[in-house]
Amino acid sequence: MTQATxxxxxxxLEKVSKTxxxxxxxxxxxxxxxxxxxxxxxxxxxxxxxSGKSTLxxxxxxxxxxxxxxxxxxxxxxxxxxEDQRARFRAANIGFxxxxxxLMPVLTARENVExxxxxxxxxxxxxxxxxxIALKVVGLEHRMDHLPRQLSGGQEQRVAIARAIVTDxxxxxxxxxxxxxxxxxxxxxxxxxxxxxxxxxxxxxxxTHDPAAAERAGTVRRLDKGNLx
Amino acid sequence: MIPIAxxxxxxxxxxxxxxxxxxxIGLVVFVLAASLMLGAGIKKTLVSxxxxxxxxxxxxxxxxxxxxxIEVRTxxxxxxxxxxxxxxxxxxxxxxxxVVVITMEKPGTDGQVSNVQVRGISxxxxxxxxDVKVIEGRAPTxxxxxxxxxxxxxxxxTGVELGKSFELKKNRPVKVVxxxxxGGSSFESEIWADIDTVRSSFGREGLVSSVTVxxxxxxxxxxxxxxxxxxxxxGLEAFREKDYYEKxxxxxxxxxxxxxILITIFFSIGAMIGATITMNAAVAQRQRxxxxxRALGFSRVSILFSFLxxxxxxxxxxxxxxxxxxxxxxxxxxxxxxFATFQEVTFGFDxxxxxxxxxxxxxxxxxxxxxxxxxxRAASVSPVDAMRA
Ligand SMILES: Nc1ncnc2c1ncn2[C@@H]1O[C@H](COP(=O)(O)OP(=O)(O)OP(=O)(O)O)[C@@H](O)[C@H]1O
Ligand SMILES: [Mg+2]
Numbered sequence: 001m002t003q004a005t006x007x008x009x010x011x012x013l014e015k016v017s018k019t020x021x022x023x024x025x026x027x028x029x030x031x032x033x034x035x036x037x038x039x040x041x042x043x044x045x046x047x048x049x050x051s052g053k054s055t056l057x058x059x060x061x062x063x064x065x066x067x068x069x070x071x072x073x074x075x076x077x078x079x080x081x082x083e084d085q086r087a088r089f090r091a092a093n094i095g096f097x098x099x100x101x102x103l104m105p106v107l108t109a110r111e112n113v114e115x116x117x118x119x120x121x122x123x124x125x126x127x128x129x130x131x132x133i134a135l136k137v138v139g140l141e142h143r144m145d146h147l148p149r150q151l152s153g154g155q156e157q158r159v160a161i162a163r164a165i166v167t168d169x170x171x172x173x174x175x176x177x178x179x180x181x182x183x184x185x186x187x188x189x190x191x192x193x194x195x196x197x198x199x200x201x202x203x204x205x206x207x208t209h210d211p212a213a214a215e216r217a218g219t220v221r222r223l224d225k226g227n228l229x
Numbered sequence: 230m231i232p233i234a235x236x237x238x239x240x241x242x243x244x245x246x247x248x249x250x251x252x253x254i255g256l257v258v259f260v261l262a263a264s265l266m267l268g269a270g271i272k273k274t275l276v277s278x279x280x281x282x283x284x285x286x287x288x289x290x291x292x293x294x295x296x297x298x299i300e301v302r303t304x305x306x307x308x309x310x311x312x313x314x315x316x317x318x319x320x321x322x323x324x325x326x327x328v329v330v331i332t333m334e335k336p337g338t339d340g341q342v343s344n345v346q347v348r349g350i351s352x353x354x355x356x357x358x359x360d361v362k363v364i365e366g367r368a369p370t371x372x373x374x375x376x377x378x379x380x381x382x383x384x385x386x387t388g389v390e391l392g393k394s395f396e397l398k399k400n401r402p403v404k405v406v407x408x409x410x411x412g413g414s415s416f417e418s419e420i421w422a423d424i425d426t427v428r429s430s431f432g433r434e435g436l437v438s439s440v441t442v443x444x445x446x447x448x449x450x451x452x453x454x455x456x457x458x459x460x461x462x463x464g465l466e467a468f469r470e471k472d473y474y475e476k477x478x479x480x481x482x483x484x485x486x487x488x489x490i491l492i493t494i495f496f497s498i499g500a501m502i503g504a505t506i507t508m509n510a511a512v513a514q515r516q517r518x519x520x521x522x523r524a525l526g527f528s529r530v531s532i533l534f535s536f537l538x539x540x541x542x543x544x545x546x547x548x549x550x551x552x553x554x555x556x557x558x559x560x561x562x563x564x565x566x567x568f569a570t571f572q573e574v575t576f577g578f579d580x581x582x583x584x585x586x587x588x589x590x591x592x593x594x595x596x597x598x599x600x601x602x603x604x605x606r607a608a609s610v611s612p613v614d615a616m617r618a
Contacts, residue, residue, distance in 0.1 A: 054616075054617075058613055061524070063524060063612050063613050064613050083529070084528050084529070087523070087526045087527065087528050087529075088526060088528075089526075090524065090525070090526045091525065091526025091527075092526075096521075096524050096525065098521070098616065100517070102517060102518070102520075102521040102616075104235060104518055104521070104522075105242070105518075106234075106235060106238035106239050106241075106242060107232075107234070107235060107238070111232070111234070115231075115232075115522075115525060116525045116526065118230060118231070118232065119525070119526050119527065163525075
């Protein structure tokens with residue numbers, strides 16, 4: 001599989017560790033990880049349950065901070081950022097796709113997709129236009145006014161992808177995006193991610209258990225007990 | 230910012246809880262609005278009897294007409310004082326009146342009684358008080374045992390109805406020949422009988438309680454008062470009628486306000502706890518949504534603000550219920566004791582928009598207070614932990 005890389009690292013981890021403390025008991029989940037992901041790459045992260053995949057993805061996405069090491073994403077030293085700074089970083093640079101879609105149940109597809117745009121100072125009609133374009137990309141322009149519960153799982157995930165791309169972020173992180181889907185819907189989602197990588201030049205990092213999904217990525221990395229292998 | 234539609238619709242998802250909580254807050258707003266409205270209604274009723282160009286003369290040291298007693302021969306001295314307006318026929322506009330309180334039975338109760346004020350009036354009462362209008366029947370014929378009654382007490386006491394009779398005192402029956410209105414003032418809760426009838430019934434021959442005079446203009450009051458009070462032998466004290474009624478109303482309206490505020494405080498503690506429980510449940514239920522919003526880049530402050538706003542919307546729904554109920558009260562009347570005169574007076578609820586607004590704002594503030602800690606909890610949800618749950 002080809003990927004649209006151009007040789008500059010979009011994501012760079014140098015000796016990144018992450019330790020969780022539970023009642024004073026330390027649990028080192030990531031152990032001095034060195035990793036570079038190029039701009040425009042499409043990478044899959046595999047590994048047994050509990051190996052630290054989600055933890056690593058959360059660090060890359062700026063949701064969490066490393067315990068030690070240096071973490072640079074899209075040119076920003078996000079390991080050193082305070083929470084509110086990271087929130088602004090996420091809004092500007094990261095598109096999230098979750099296993100459980102995580103749409104707001106009371107908002108329509110269009111409103112869900114518009115949500116991240118509320119953080120950018122855009123006029124309402126511009127937000128609406130962009131949300132419609134994003135929904136068109138995922139093929140849901142005819143379901144814009146539906147609530148999540150009126151959609152199938154695959155359609156919900158497509159709305160979530162529209163929400164992830166509507167702000168035109170550089171990076172898309174996807175944590176088991178097909179984990180809750182049947183084969184056919186999963187393939188639609190994988191086709192879509194592939195298109196985002198190729199056509200829209202998004203750097204994608206996807207955690208998955210599914211070999212068929214991993215196969216679509218340009219690079220597959222494996223984590224085991226907090227080490228890249 | 231997180232759109233308010235998100236909060237409003239989330240409230241509607243939990244319809245039953247939302248309505249129950251809102252009703253709790255609504256009750257508080259209702260009680261508060263009702264007591265403020267009643268307090269204002271009392272003030273309005275009692276004070277509206279007082280006009281700026283009228284003066285009331287009482288025995289020095291008496292706070293109320295009821296406690297005052299002046300000899301009849303003093304009345305002509307008062308009427309002759311400078312500043313008292315003269316009618317076209319040259320007669321001074323003013324008269325002495327005798328006020329007593331009697332207990333009367335309420336119909337439909339088991340002999341329950343309450344106090345009613347009886348005013349012994351002179352022939353020129355309608356000239357003296359142009360606001361008073363006979364709306365049914367006619368004015369009583371002077372020197373007879375006929376009476377007219379204020380419209381506020383018609384039907385509230387046995388025999389107080391046009392054409393009926395009741396006993397002013399044992400074996401002293403009087404007949405109701407008219408019903409009058411008095412611009413909503415407390416006169417509407419009085420019985421007006423001929424002054425001589427009242428004197429002879431209650432053994433108060435040769436006495437009046439007060440002298441009411443109309444002045445040439447409000448500015449003449451100070452001079453009039455000076456004349457009244459220089460002669461210490463007379464032992465009189467003059468009040469502007471407005472000040473007198475204002476003072477009369479104070480005790481009762483403050484009592485109603487204090488009672489209302491006390492009840493409001495008790496209820497609001499309950500309603501606030503209700504709001505806190507409801508909002509806490511909402512936050513717990515929506516951990517994942519909050520985590521997602523945080524992941525998308527919404528700050529802790531915007532989460533805090535969003536949930537506070539949700540609590541305020543919840544409180545505002547309650548406030549709207551409460552105001553609606555309070556507004557309906559403006560069509561109701563209550564009859565209660567005026568503590569200054571021990572007389573039962575009928576009051577309305579004054580739907581003053583400022584008071585209604587204040588009660589509503591109080592309700593919204595309960596949303597802010599009740600929702601604050603849950604909102605703080607929402608703001609401290611860690612996106613990583615929320616996604617793992
Ligand atoms: N916030 C946290 N606090 C404490 N322990 C955590 C936290 N997040 C993760 N862990 C622990 O770290 C380890 C790795 O978790 P992680 O979620 O990264 O695994 P994963 O590889 O994504 O597993 P899965 O395939 O089951 O999703 C687990 O043992 C987990 O219990
Ligand atoms: Mg995981």
